Amino acid sequence: MENHFPEKAPKILKEKPFWWKEEVVYQIYPKSFYDSNNDGIGDINGITQKLPYLQELGITMLWICPIFTSPMVDNGYDISDYKGIQPEFGSMGDFDELLSEAKKSGIKIILDLVVNHTSDKHVWFQSALNDSKSNYRNYYIFKEGNNENPPNNWRSIFGGSVWEKVPNEENMYYFHTFDKKQPDLNWENPVLRQEIYDMVNWWLEKGISGFRIDSITFIKKDQDYTDVIPDGADGLASVKHKGRNRPGIKDFLSELNRETFQKYECVSVGEAPGVTYEEYDQYIGNNGYFNMIFDFHYADIDVESGSEWFRRTNWQIKELKNQIFKSQEAIQKNGWGANFLENHDQPRSITKYIKDEKYQNEIGAKALGTLFFFLRGTPFIYQGQELGMKNFKRGTIADFNDVSSIDNYQRSMLEGYTSQEALEFVNQRSRDNSRTPFQWNSSETAGFSESTVPWLKLVGDHTTVNARVQLEKEDSVLCYYKKMIQLRNKSKYRETLIYGEFVPMNTTDHIIAYERIGRETIQVIINLSNQASLIEGLSGEILLNNYSEITYEKNGLTLQPYQALVLRKEENNG
Numbered sequence: 001m002e003n004h005f006p007e008k009a010p011k012i013l014k015e016k017p018f019w020w021k022e023e024v025v026y027q028i029y030p031k032s033f034y035d036s037n038n039d040g041i042g043d044i045n046g047i048t049q050k051l052p053y054l055q056e057l058g059i060t061m062l063w064i065c066p067i068f069t070s071p072m073v074d075n076g077y078d079i080s081d082y083k084g085i086q087p088e089f090g091s092m093g094d095f096d097e098l099l100s101e102a103k104k105s106g107i108k109i110i111l112d113l114v115v116n117h118t119s120d121k122h123v124w125f126q127s128a129l130n131d132s133k134s135n136y137r138n139y140y141i142f143k144e145g146n147n148e149n150p151p152n153n154w155r156s157i158f159g160g161s162v163w164e165k166v167p168n169e170e171n172m173y174y175f176h177t178f179d180k181k182q183p184d185l186n187w188e189n190p191v192l193r194q195e196i197y198d199m200v201n202w203w204l205e206k207g208i209s210g211f212r213i214d215s216i217t218f219i220k221k222d223q224d225y226t227d228v229i230p231d232g233a234d235g236l237a238s239v240k241h242k243g244r245n246r247p248g249i250k251d252f253l254s255e256l257n258r259e260t261f262q263k264y265e266c267v268s269v270g271e272a273p274g275v276t277y278e279e280y281d282q283y284i285g286n287n288g289y290f291n292m293i294f295d296f297h298y299a300d301i302d303v304e305s306g307s308e309w310f311r312r313t314n315w316q317i318k319e320l321k322n323q324i325f326k327s328q329e330a331i332q333k334n335g336w337g338a339n340f341l342e343n344h345d346q347p348r349s350i351t352k353y354i355k356d357e358k359y360q361n362e363i364g365a366k367a368l369g370t371l372f373f374f375l376r377g378t379p380f381i382y383q384g385q386e387l388g389m390k391n392f393k394r395g396t397i398a399d400f401n402d403v404s405s406i407d408n409y410q411r412s413m414l415e416g417y418t419s420q421e422a423l424e425f426v427n428q429r430s431r432d433n434s435r436t437p438f439q440w441n442s443s444e445t446a447g448f449s450e451s452t453v454p455w456l457k458l459v460g461d462h463t464t465v466n467a468r469v470q471l472e473k474e475d476s477v478l479c480y481y482k483k484m485i486q487l488r489n490k491s492k493y494r495e496t497l498i499y500g501e502f503v504p505m506n507t508t509d510h511i512i513a514y515e516r517i518g519r520e521t522i523q524v525i526i527n528l529s530n531q532a533s534l535i536e537g538l539s540g541e542i543l544l545n546n547y548s549e550i551t552y553e554k555n556g557l558t559l560q561p562y563q564a565l566v567l568r569k570e571e572n573n574g
């Protein structure tokens with residue numbers, strides 16, 4: 001690569017290169033991606049069949065949400081056999097084939113590691129539950145109640161107490177951070193920890209490229225298990241106070257890393273809610289527990305707490321900007337980040353972040369895509385995001401499948417909201433919003449399945465928002481994502497866009513802009529408002545533009561509503 005700015009070169013060289021920094025990851029929610037056998041449920045063969053699509057998009061790695069044996073209470077985040085494949089998704093043979101076909105297409109695969117809890121149908125838990133003398137009892141957390149009441153007043157993430165009464169035993173309870181059918185594993189028990197490490201290594205030996213590690217900050221609980229001052233009308237207090245990222249977790253996470261990930265050429269991506277920026281060094285620093293973690297600060301900007309959707313905020317673009325910058329600076333100071341706009345737990349981004357409904361369209365989708373994709377870190381694209389898929393609007397709670405939507409609906413009403421208001425919160429935030437079937441084409445079932453009844457209702461806009469139409473339309477969201485991936489990974493600006501320094505730009509409140517400085521300076525500028533805005537001093541080669549035109553002024557550029565630009569800054573321009 002030609003070096004125009006030798007004085008800036010050391011900035012890139014400061015960054016240690018690693019293969020996982022260069023990936024573009026695509027997240028698959030298997031139940032909703034592609035149904036190859038027409039039972040209304042997506043499956044592993046469906047992913048294999050769609051590899052050409054993924055290859056054309058340009059992504060290099062897949063994160064596949066849980067495919068393991070499960071009663072599917074939380075769609076696979078309740079595992080009953082870590083080494084088995086859920087039959088509705090296929091067989092181990094199907095998975096092996098996917099792994100080898102993906103490899104041939106140059107696509108790596110990481111899986112979801114869910115080890116804070118299992119399903120209540122796991123043989124370990126069944127033995128623990130049914131036999132108080134079982135060795136497996138110590139694999140989980142069992143405690144005696146408090147005068148006919150649960151052992152303490154902690155609230156689970158999905159609502160209600162974290163404690164569930166053990167049937168046929170007096171005054172005995174087991175602990176669950178999430179649903180009662182997801183009992184927590186007891187990480188205090190070294191025998192259990194070893195079982196987990198063996199299982200992780202078994203999968204890594206199979207040739208997967210690593211793991212996304214689910215809810216990992218919940219594995220350590222304060223061992224006093226004492227009450228906390230209630231923080232809701234139900235008299236309970238969130239499990240987060242004493243059961244998330246607590247002192248002592250360090251030992252578990254270092255051991256997990258040492259006994260598993262460190263032994264392999266693999267990547268570890270932690271889902272680590274509750275970690276403060278001051279702790280980033282421990283999590284993603286040189287000797288961090290993970291290669292990268294997701295930061296949820298701005299993903300949850302519309303709600304005070306990620307798990308209680310009735311606590312809505314009136315967030316402003318300026319705050320979004322500050323949070324993104326703060327997050328990027330903390331990550332840059334300490335290590336590497338996993339950047340995302342959407343995932344299977346979040347509503348669709350255009351509905352969440354584009355305040356003017358008129359722009360909840362292709363323009364808005366591309367603007368948001370630009371904003372997140374060029375941040376410093378590995379980009380994670382969630383299925384359907386590359387089409388600009390949106391939230392749906394459902395008229396009754398019976399239309400929802402997601403366990404946390406149903407809990408949140410009930411909790412909202414407990415807090416005094418009407419059923420209509422509760423339904424509105426759920427519509428805005430439901431995890432089902434991002435779990436609707438992927439829209440492949442404009443047929444009745446959006447090409448997801450030949451079955452007329454997919455497991456979850458379609459959004460309803462697939463006649464226009466679908467992969468087939470967008471592949472052929474040069475200015476579609478999908479083609480824009482292809483261009484972004486190409487620019488980051490295949491163009492002459494690759495080194496700067498992957499390894500370049502992140503520097504925030506100072507602009508008016510509703511414009512979010514930053515530079516990536518490496519061999520050259522690339523500027524990323526997004527107008528997140530419905531007002532046109534002049535930005536002085538901008539000039540250079542336009543590498544990407546979500547509008548077909550650009551308005552040059554004598555002293556800069558005017559950005560149209562929700563216009564996004566990627567610009568190679570002119571050499572003599574400051």
Ligand code: NOJ
Binds near residue numbers: 215
């Ligand atoms: C986080 C996962 O992303 C979510 O889907 C799941 O419900 C919880 N962890 C529990 O595993």
